[in-house]
Amino acid sequence: EEQFDRVAAKVPPQVELGAVLARVVAEEASVETALADLREDDDESESESEHTERELTDEERRIRELETQVERLQAHVEDLETTVDKKDDRIEELEDELTETRREERQRARERREVSRLQRETDRLERELEAERETVGDLEGKLERLKALWKLDHSNFADVSEAKAGLVPVKVIEQFTTGAIRDADERFGLAEDDIVLFRDASGAGRSTAELLAEIGPRLVLRTGGLSEVADRILFDGDIPVAPAEQVTVQEVDELAVARESEVEAAIEDWERRAADRERQQRAEMVDRLISEHRADRVDRSQG
Structure with a gap:
């Protein structure tokens, strides 16, 4: 024990x-x-x-097959995950490249817009330069015409002296209207003793004629006929009026001149016509008074 x-x-x-x-x-x-x-x-x-391995049952074999499939699937999943990681890396690279490409494209677009803006500005400046050149050309042409105007030939103006004395300025107005007169006054001024040429004298009313009479021009040259009321107001205001054909007017744009001798002749002609008109008016007034007096005597004798 x-x-x-x-x-x-x-x-x-x-x-x-x-x-x-x-x-x-x-x-x-x-x-x-x-x-x-x-x-x-x-x-x-x-x-x-x-x-000494024992023989597996059907269930055990199925389990082993499933385990083998799981292992293969897990390995495949790992491969896929690796592939996905690689593709993610590639996507990031492509996105970076795309971002850079877009940035470069925006830069190029800005450059193109700037080039277009500069081109438009250049075109505008070229148009302005061309317009300025045309203006200079027009002014040079006007200057030459003015020189020619002031160097009038003796054959055309026999009564003008060698120094071309005796020319007077003429102010040209398109229409005999209040608006046209005021516009001319603003552009080049209208003053007493000016010589005024109306290209179209028709249509002037009382207020327009009174406005012109207040200015007191030396002579009014007309193209076309005056209205009766305008003719009477200018006549009563001692404003000489003559047809434009009576005076030779040389024009360069808004500038015009006429011979003093022709202006004086037109004024003298108007004065003669005005004197005749006054005598006729006085005679008509006397005749009217005589007629009225006779009619009054007849009425009294009959009464």
Whole structure:
């Protein structure tokens, strides 16, 4: 019994005590030797069991197939994830390239807009330059015409001296209207003793004629006939009026001149006609008074 207790004290709990006691008693071996032999037997038993595989059931085979499929799918998923990572990296590269391309395109668009703006500005300046050149050309032409105007030939103006003295300015107005007169006054001014030429003298009313009479021109040259009311107002205001054909007028745009001698002749002609008109008016007034007096005497005698 003491031997049993001594053996039991040396045997680990996971080892079967009976097998150890049997070896110690039968083989008269030590506890340590018995334990070592048992371990060798267990290893050999496990090795034999490993070499002898049992046949798997249908369920176990299905499980193994599924596990194999899972392993393959997991490997495929890993491959796909790797591919996705690579594609993500490529997408980032392409997005960076696209961003840079868009930036370059915006820069080129800004440059094109700037070029277009500069081209438009250049075209505008060229048009202005061309217009200025045309204006200069027109002014040069006017200057030449003015020079020619002031260097009038003796054959055309026999009564003009060598220095071309005796020319007077004429202010040309398109129509005998209040608006045209005011416009001319604003553009080049109208003053007393001016010589005024109306290209169209028809249609002037009372207010227009009174406006012209207030200015007091020296002579009014008319193209076309005056209205009766305008003729009477100008006559009462001692404003000489003559047909434009009576005076030779040389024009350069808004500038015009006439010979002083022709102006004086037109005024003298108007004065003669005005004197005749006054005599006729006085005679008509006398005749009217005589007629009224006779009619009054007849009425009294009959009464």
